[in-house]
Amino acid sequence: MADAKREIERKYESDDSGLPDLTGVAGVANVVDKGTAELDATYHDTSDLRLASARVTLRRRSGGGDAGWHLKLPVAPGVRDEIHAPLSDTLPGELAGLARSRVREGRLVPVIRLRTTRDIRHLVDADGALLAEVSVDRVRADRLFGGEGKAQWTEIEVELADGGDPAFLDKVEKRLGKAGVHPSKSASKLSRALAETKGRKPRPPKPGPGEPHTAGDHVMAYVRAQRDAIVELDPAVRLDTEEGVHDMRIATRRLRSTFRTFGKVLDRRATDPIADELKWLAGELGVGRDQEVLAERLMAGLADVPPALVDGPVHARLHHWAEASERGSRSRLLGVLDSARYLALLDTLDALAADPPLLKAAAGDPGEALAKAVHKDFAKVTELIETAMAQPPGHDRDLGLHEARKKAKRTRYAAEAARPALGRPAKTMLQSMKSLQTMLGEHQDSVMARETLRELSAVAHAAGESTFTYGLLYGHEEQRAAAVEAGAPEAWQKIKAGAPV
Numbered sequence: 001m002a003d004a005k006r007e008i009e010r011k012y013e014s015d016d017s018g019l020p021d022l023t024g025v026a027g028v029a030n031v032v033d034k035g036t037a038e039l040d041a042t043y044h045d046t047s048d049l050r051l052a053s054a055r056v057t058l059r060r061r062s063g064g065g066d067a068g069w070h071l072k073l074p075v076a077p078g079v080r081d082e083i084h085a086p087l088s089d090t091l092p093g094e095l096a097g098l099a100r101s102r103v104r105e106g107r108l109v110p111v112i113r114l115r116t117t118r119d120i121r122h123l124v125d126a127d128g129a130l131l132a133e134v135s136v137d138r139v140r141a142d143r144l145f146g147g148e149g150k151a152q153w154t155e156i157e158v159e160l161a162d163g164g165d166p167a168f169l170d171k172v173e174k175r176l177g178k179a180g181v182h183p184s185k186s187a188s189k190l191s192r193a194l195a196e197t198k199g200r201k202p203r204p205p206k207p208g209p210g211e212p213h214t215a216g217d218h219v220m221a222y223v224r225a226q227r228d229a230i231v232e233l234d235p236a237v238r239l240d241t242e243e244g245v246h247d248m249r250i251a252t253r254r255l256r257s258t259f260r261t262f263g264k265v266l267d268r269r270a271t272d273p274i275a276d277e278l279k280w281l282a283g284e285l286g287v288g289r290d291q292e293v294l295a296e297r298l299m300a301g302l303a304d305v306p307p308a309l310v311d312g313p314v315h316a317r318l319h320h321w322a323e324a325s326e327r328g329s330r331s332r333l334l335g336v337l338d339s340a341r342y343l344a345l346l347d348t349l350d351a352l353a354a355d356p357p358l359l360k361a362a363a364g365d366p367g368e369a370l371a372k373a374v375h376k377d378f379a380k381v382t383e384l385i386e387t388a389m390a391q392p393p394g395h396d397r398d399l400g401l402h403e404a405r406k407k408a409k410r411t412r413y414a415a416e417a418a419r420p421a422l423g424r425p426a427k428t429m430l431q432s433m434k435s436l437q438t439m440l441g442e443h444q445d446s447v448m449a450r451e452t453l454r455e456l457s458a459v460a461h462a463a464g465e466s467t468f469t470y471g472l473l474y475g476h477e478e479q480r481a482a483a484v485e486a487g488a489p490e491a492w493q494k495i496k497a498g499a500p501v
Contacts, residue, residue, distance in 0.1 A: 002083045002084060002085040002092065002094045002095060003083070003084050003085075004081060004082065004083045004084075004239060005081070005082055005084075005162060006075070006079065006080075006081055006082075006162075007072065007079070007080045007081070007082045007159065008078060008079050008159070008160040008164075008166055008169070009078060009157060009158060009159040009160065010078050010157075010158050010169055010172075010173065010183065011155055011156070011157050011158075011183070011184040011186070011187075011188075012155060012156040012157075012158070012173075012176055012181045012182060012183055012184055013155060013156075013181065013182055013183070013184050013185075014136060014154045014155050014156045014181065015154060016154065018119070018136055019119070019121060019134060019136050019156065020175070020176060020179035020180075020181060021179075022121070022123060022134065022172065022175055022176075024175055025123065025171050025172055025175045026171050027125055027131060027168065027171065028123045028124070028125070028131060029124060029125050029126040029128075030123075030124050030128075031121050031122070031123055031124075031134075032121065032122040032123075032124055033120075033121060034120040034121060034122055034133075035119075035120060036117060036118065036119050036120070037063055037064040037065070037117075037118045037120060038063045038064075038115075038116075038117060038118075039061055039062075039063040039064050039114075039115070039116040039117075039118055040061065040062050040063055040113070040114075040115050040116075041059045041060065041061035041062075041113070041114045041115075041116070042059060042060050042061075042110045042112070042113050042114075042144070043057060043058065043059045043110070043111055043112040043113075043114070043190050043193075044058045044059065044060070044091070044108045044109065044110055044111065045058065045108065045109070045111045046103055046106035046107065046108060046109070047106070047107070047109060047145070047146060047200075048106070048200070048203075049111070049146070049194070049200060049201070049202045049203070050102050050103060050106060051099060051102055051103070052111075052190060052191065052194060052202035053202040053203040053204075054074075054102050055074040055187065055188075055191075056071070056072065056073055056074065056099065056102055057070070057071070057072045057188060057190050058070070058071050058072075058091075058095065058099055058108070059190075060087070060091075062087060064118070066084060067087045068084050068085055068086050068087045068088075069084070069085040069086075069087070069088070069091060069092055069095055070082055070083070070084050070085075071083045071095045071098055071099060072188075073098075073235055077187075078169075081235075083095060083098060083235075083239075091108065094238075096108075097238055097334070097337070097338060098234075098235040098238055098239070099235075100234070100337070100338065100343070101230075101231045101232075101234035101235070101337075101346060102231070104343045104346065104347065105343060109144075109145050110144045110145060111143070111144055111145045111146060111194075112141060112142070112143060112144060112190060112193045112194065112197070113141070113142045113144055114139055114140070114141050114189055114190075114193060115139070115140045115142075116137050116138065116139050116140075116189075117137070117138040118135045118136070118137050118138075119135060119136040119137075120133060120134075120135045121133070121134045121135070122134075123172070129161075130161040131160075131161055131164060131168055132158055132159060132160050132161055132164065132168060132169065132172060133158075133159045133161070134156065134157070134158050134159075134172070135156070135157050135159075136154065136155075136156055137154065137155050137156070137157055137189075138152075138154050139152060139153055139154070139155065139189060139193075140152045141189075141192075141193035141196065141197060142197075143193075143197035143198065143199055145199075146199045146200040147197055147198045147199010147200060148197070148198055148199065149196075149197035149198040149199070150197065151192070151193060151196035151197055153192065153196075155184055155189075156176070156181060158172050158173075158176075212366070212420065212421070213366075214362060214363050214364065214365075214366060215262075215265050215361060215362055215363075215364050215365070215366040215368075215369035215370055215421075216265055216266075216356070216358045216362025216363060217366075218366050218370060218417065218418065218420060218421045219258060219262045219265045219266060219362070219370075219417060220353070220356050220358075221420070222254070222258055222416070222417035223255060223258055223266075223352070223353065223356070224353045226251045226252075226254045226255045226258070227255070227349040227350070227352075227353050229247070229248070229251040230248055230251045230252065230346070230349070231346060233247050233248040233251065234248070234337060236248075237285075237333070237337065238334065238337060240330070245285050245288065245289050245333070246289055248285055249282050249285040249286060249289060252278045252279075252281050252282040252285070253278075253282055253409065253413065254413045254416070254417075255274075255275075255278050255349075256275045256278045256279060256282070257409070257410040257413040257414060258413065258414070258417055259271035259272070259274065259275045260275065260410065261373050261374070261376075261377055261410060261411075261413075261414040261417075262370070262373050262414070262417070264359060264361040264369065264373065265358065265359060265361050265362045265369060265373075266356060266357055266358065266359065266362070267357035267358070267359050269357075270352070270357035271352070271357065274345075274348055274349070274352060277341070277345045277348070278345070280341075281336070281342065281345060284332070284333060284336045285333065287329045287332065287333070288329030288330060288332075288333060290448075291322070291329060292322075293445070294445070294448055294449060294452060295318070295321070295322035297445060297449055298318055298449060298452065298453070298473070299318060299322070301449075301473050301476060301477070302314060302315065302318060302469075302473065304476075305469065305472060305473070309468075309469060309472060310469050311466040311468045311469050312460065312465040312466040312467075312468075312469065313465065314460075314469045314470070317456060317459070317460060317465075318456070321456065366418070366421035366422070367421060367422065370417070370418040370421050370422060370426075371418065371422055371425070373414060373418075374411065374414045374415050374418055374422075374426065374429060377407065377410055377411040377414050378411050378429065378433075378499060380407050380411075381404060381407045381408050381411055381433070381436070382496065384400060384403050384404035384407055385400075385401070385404040385436075385488075385492055386492075387400055388400025388401045388403070388404055389401075389485075389488060389489060389492075393482070393485065397485070398443075398444075398447050398481075401440050401443055401444070401485075401488075402440070402443075402444050402447070404436075404440060405436075405437060405440035405441060405443075405444055408433045408436045408437045408440065409433070409437050411429065411433045412429075412430055412433035412434055412437060415427075415429040415430040415433060416430055428498065428499070429499060432495045432498060432499055435491075435495065436491075436492070436495055439484060439487075439488065439491060440484070440488075442480065442484055443481050443484040443485070446477045446478075446480045446481040446484070447481065449473075449477045450474055450477045450478065450481075453470050453473055453474045453477065454470075454474070456470055457470035457471065457474075
C-alpha cells in the first residue's frame with residue numbers, strides 16, 4: 001500500500017565547501033549530524049519524457065531511510081505530493097495508475113540513474129523537534145535511454161519537516177544567501193540530469209496563445225484550462241482526496257457547457273461527440289459523489305431528530321446503505337479511469353486543444369460574440385424558472401426547477417469563460433447564477449432525499465421495522481423544499497433585476 005505526504009523543499013547550488021553554518025537561523029537550537037547515506041535512484045519515464053514535461057517524477061531508489069518507489073506530483077513551486085511504495089523489482093500498480101493520465105498507452109523505461117552521496121543534518125528547536133532536514137548532495141548522473149553521457153554536481157537540499165511552517169525555509173534561505181549560496185536553477189535533480197546529458201529533453205511548457213483577442217482565443221483558453229484540470233486531477237481522484245472527484249466532475253461540466261453555449265465559435269459537429277464522452281465521464285464520477293452528498297444530508301437530518309423519535313434501527317440502515325454505495329462506486333470509478341475509453345477521451349481533448357474546430361465567429365470581437373451567447377443562456381434560465389414556478393407544487397414543478405438549475409449552471413460557466421473578455425458584467429452574471437444554482441440545488445437535494453427515504457422506508461417495512469422516523473425525515477425535507485419554493489419568486493426577481501442584460 002502506498003503512502004502519501006506533502007514535500008516542501010528548496011534546492012541550492014553548492015561547491016565543495018560543504019554546508020554553511022546554520023546555527024544562526026532563527027528558531028534553530030542545534031544542528032544535528034545524521035551521518036551519510038548512499039542513494040541509488042533510477043528514474044522512469046516514457047521515451048518522449050511525458051512525465052518530466054509535466055514536472056512529474058517517478059523513481060526507484062535504494063539506500064537511505066525511505067528506499068522504495070516514489071512518485072512526485074507538482075503542487076506549486078517547491079511543493080510536491082510524494083507517494084511512496086515499498087521497494088520492489090517492478091513498478092507497483094497503484095503508482096502506475098497515478099501516472100496513467102500522463103503516460104496513457106506509453107511504455108515506461110529507465111531514463112536516468114542518479115547515485116548520490118548525501119551528508120545529512122537536522123535543524124532542531126530547543127525541544128529537539130525537527131524543523132528541517134538539510135543535506136549536501138554529491139550527485140553522479142548517467143543517461144540510460146534516449147541519449148548518453150554523464151554529469152555530476154553538488155547541491156544543497158532543504159526539506160521542511162512534516163507539518164512545519166513554510167516561512168521557516170525563508171529564514172534558512174536568508175542565512176544561506178549571506179554565505180553566498182544561491183537557489184538552484186533546476187527544479188529537481190532529474191531536470192538537471194536531463195539538461196546536462198546528451199539526448200532528448202523534456203518538452204518545455206507550451207507557450208499560451210498570448211493575450212487573447214478574439215472570441216475563439218477566449219473560449220479556447222477556457223477549454224484548455226479545463227482539459228488540464230481533468231488530467232491533473234486524475235491522481236487526486238485515484239487517491240480519493242477530499243475534493244478530487246468533485247473538482248474533476250466540475251471540469252467535465254464546464255467543458256460540456258462551453259461546447260454548447262459557444263456553438264457559434266466551436267463547430268458542434270466536432271465537439272458534440274466529445275461532449276457525449278464528457279457526459280459519460282461526469283456520470284461515472286457522479287455515482288459516488290452524489291451518494292456521498294446525499295448520505296451526509298440524511299445523516300445530518302437524522303442527527304437533528306430527538307432520540308425518542310428514532311424508532312427502529314434507522315442509524316444502522318442508513319450507515320449500511322451509505323457504505324455499500326461507497327464501496328461499489330469506488331471500485332467502479334477506478335475501473336473507469338483505467339479504461340481505454342477514458343484514455344481515448346484524454347487524447348481527444350489534447351487533439352482538440354491543439355487544433356480547435358473554429359468557426360467564422362471565432363475571429364470576431366469577444367465583446368459581441370461571447371456576450372450574445374451568455375445572454376441567450378440567461379434568457380433560457382428565465383423561461384425555465386418562470387414556467388416551473390407557474391406549476392402547482394409537485395412533480396412537474398420539481399422537474400422544472402431542476403432543469404432551471406442545470407441551465408443556471410451552464411450560464412454560470414459561460415459567464416466564467418467570458419469574464420476575461422467582458423469584465424464586470426460577466427462577473428455579475430456569474431455571481432447571480434451561482435446564487436440561483438445554490439438555491440435550486442437545495443431544492444433538488446430535497447427531492448432526491450425524499451426519493452431515497454421512500455426507498456429506505458419500503459425496505460424497512462418489508463423487514464418488519466417501524467417506518468415512523470423515515471416519515472418524519474420525509475416531512476422535514478418537504479418543509480425545506482417548500483421554503484425554497486416560497487422564497488424563489490422574490491429571489492429570482494432580485495437576480496433578474498441585477499443581471500446585466
